[in-house]
Amino acid sequence: MSDGPADESAAAPDRTPSPRADVCVVGAGPAGSLVAARLSRAEYDVVVLDAGPRFDPDERSDRMERHLRPGLDEPIWGMGGERDAYSSSGGRSYPLNAARVKGVGGSTLHWQGMVMRLHEQDFELDSSVGLGADWPLDYEDLRPYYAAAERELNVSGASDNPFAPPRERPHPLPAFPPSYSDSLFAEACETLEIATHSVPNARNSEPVDGQSACVGYGTCDPVCPSGAKYDATRHVERAEANGARVLDRVPVQRLEHDGAGDRVTAAVYATPDGEEHRQTAREFVVAAGGVETPRLLLLSASEAYPDGLANSSGVVGRYFMDHLFAGVGGTLDEPTRQKHVGFNTTESHQFYDRPDDSRTAIKLEFLNYAGPAPADVALGADVFGDALLERVRDAYGNRVAMGALVEQLPRAENRVRLDPSRTDDHGNPVPDVVWSLDDRTRRTLERANEIQRAVLTEMGADVKWTVGPENTGPAYHHMGTTRMGTDPKTSVVSPRLRTHDLSNLTLAGSSVFVTGGAMNPTLTIAALALKAADHVSERL
């Protein structure tokens, strides 16, 4: 470990490499910035390279307005354009640039912020019900890291979930109490014997560490102006305070390795002035998200690794998974008080664990933001004055909706590969997301809709729409593309998150997931990132 020069302030626009870095982290989303915060706290010299910009926190209110007002079409977080070009094939189109943010903070700038632990069954799906594959580690292995991740993200939650895996202590902050509409759902669920419970949220229910408590802007996804919603800039700031350097707008083009193909020697990155630089380090951690991580490995093909770096197994990019959205919505003949806040306060994990191999996991959500807000109606209306108010009242006020995440199992044909026919702004082949749905996933979507319809019908709702197998879409959780395992022939990283092929290359993020369950992935990403940091630290 070297002493990082104290005057090397991260705010400086200096984008030249650090001379003696211990660790080079690629990507400043939650995975990369947690690794960086942890390793820099242990006084290692850490450099973080992110492809996207540093966003000015003072501009968050403008972004919120852009989100709320039609006509201001500039993307909220700058996604799109040549830098982010991609292809989509395989049967289901995948809207990749709606599903990620490039920049310091990564996709958590845009995310919703629901954070739950995977269940014990998720880690042993094959051996318990003959589905998918087992992880090479179990819930107990990850449990202390889950607890640590909840502290890092200041999770607001309660221990009222009868389906949740065992936990050691309460969440760091109290849960957000249920909404008024939750109480309407609760009655129906009680009759149907569906147990409901709170939602763990990575947003502050109380002010903490100098951060604001949630103040109810209600625009969490895509932007929280108050900063009450967790985003990874918090850990970027911590890493920088510990002396780490975080460089923005420096997309890594490829990783280089030594002659023997045993160790990564440098991350080659481009700067906005068109120059290329080489960042050397003792350890490398790639945390570029579930699509860009495999892409970077594929772009780093060499003589020793003709199919892509760390890809002697041939599975880099394979087993791409996302969660599918299922939903049913309608109207009640009474007010439902939606859209005060932008997050949910009640869920049910009763249908999560799989009874057998007939279906995958279902996570049920009771939405607090069904239907349009008054401004959504008004800004697109073709009437004004009293007629407009009438229309706003018709559209807002009595909507209810349930959502669900549905699990998709890993299948080799779903994958991220390079599309040699298109290149990005640096001339690199773009990622091609090959994605399709199988019958079991469809059946599970139908089952989710069935439960949702039963609840809405029990409430006396007039059901107006359904999102099911035909019109479902991804929940923007890219998983599985550099899977973890003990066998180097069938997996990319070990349970210590290090690639089997290169002894100083660690991958952090949902790309290492073996199966995806139906829980939003970021708490597990954070837990694995902390685990990865421990293992990197052991080697330094």
Added chain:
Amino acid sequence: MELTRRDALAVLVAAGAGSLAGCAAPRASDGDAGTGDAGDAGPVPVGDSEMETLVAVAEVVYPSAVDGVPKFVRTYTGGRVDADDAYARGVAAAVGSLDEYAEEFHGDRYAALSESTRREALDYMSVDVVDPVPDGTAAQRVRHYVVNELLYAFYTSPTGAGLAGLENPPGHPGGTESYREGPGR
């Protein structure tokens, strides 16, 4: 239902023009003259006459039961204009287009027309049906900088959205109590 200066300030704070709105008197909101000197920024493009037009539009796009429209519009627009020159120019130009249209087809500037003619003018100009486009046609710019600006201010304010039963609308930091309260709060 009374719209207040507080409502306008709430929207401004949410829109990030809060630091200005928090001052005793946002400059343009006291709007003495369109030629007033606003320091380095040069003349304020949104002066009295522009404000009058905005208020006149607000009176037809807002529900009739609402009082306090002039003060609300002046406070809100003033805060926005003071905070952002480009925005101010966009508003002034769109107001100019609307006034030109009113003069050409209705024989007088917009604010001088009767309420029913003002309503008709928006329809005839197609402002009711076009998309809001900041650099689009005259009608699209009027929709963006004038009508939607006013509707945004109104329907993201506690009073405006409150008329539809949502006193803590998206964009308004109205706390974390209201979502728990039932309709009979």
